[in-house]
Amino acid sequence: MSSLLVITGLQVSVQAGETRPEQSFSRHYKSELDVGNGGRWGSWGQRKMCPTGTYAAGFSLMVEDPIEGDDTALNGIRLHCIDKASNSHHDYASVQSDVGSWGRWTDIKWCPFGFLTDFQSTFKCSRGSFLLGDGTHWGNWGDWGDWGDWSQTCEGKEICGIKAQVEEPQGFGDDTALNDVRMFCCN
Template structure:
């Protein structure tokens, strides 16, 4: 993504923050390696507080027996006791919650498999989060791709909102979750 495209994306996201509910955000965390398929879901946020942990909806490897989708959903577990998620794919099971030992989630990196052409595409496969104290948490998901660069850290506060890009079920080859954005609150 070049600088002018990044600026347009930033302005677009900043303009549309008012659609995200009653929370005000101080920044949006993105990574450049998200998958290309799907539609962005609704922004969902912790009603108050910040995300101290997460869980994933993942489909185990199917290999030669079917279509692999791997990562289908991400849930944020909030200090207020709420659990929030944006759009989620239909396959898989939810993993146990991964929690920061102290503090909250402040940055992330996404594991994504590049386009496979006529082969089985999976897009996003796993995620790692950095806690405010530097502890790294990694999801439990079949991994077909590679991790890209880390997002920026929340400049103040921590992650409090999520928006996912998910491809709807398609005949033949579905990818489910492709990309994610996180929102930081003071």
């Protein structure tokens, strides 16, 4: 299984600003996005939603650095949610579904304007910007089409939640970690 994301791009890290830890487990969503090319291994974690009134304006990745042997690369995705009215990156909540067992969290990538609306091997912001995260450097990502199709777009809405499919460690050198992800749209 190849890594889902190869990433670089706009970087603003405000890890210390996280002050809204409450998640919304029962928040209603309008649509669900997927990319249709996820792996088949592992089980689906719980759906995790941004707190009511907030939407994903940034993300970070859990990535295993290249090692000799079994590389899992992308192990998790974390959404960073801000209040739509304030549009401030200094007061945000973070949500994530299940994550793999290896790697480290990368710096947050923020939309320069707007919120996350769709994804592929990268994320797209509501005002047309593309965000690439800090992932591994193998694979062909020159035209972004080699990593699968784009998800649908949150038509008139923004991404507000995530659910991930992760394979537990196999113990015999053939681990895949994060295999698929779904995003949820709210208005």
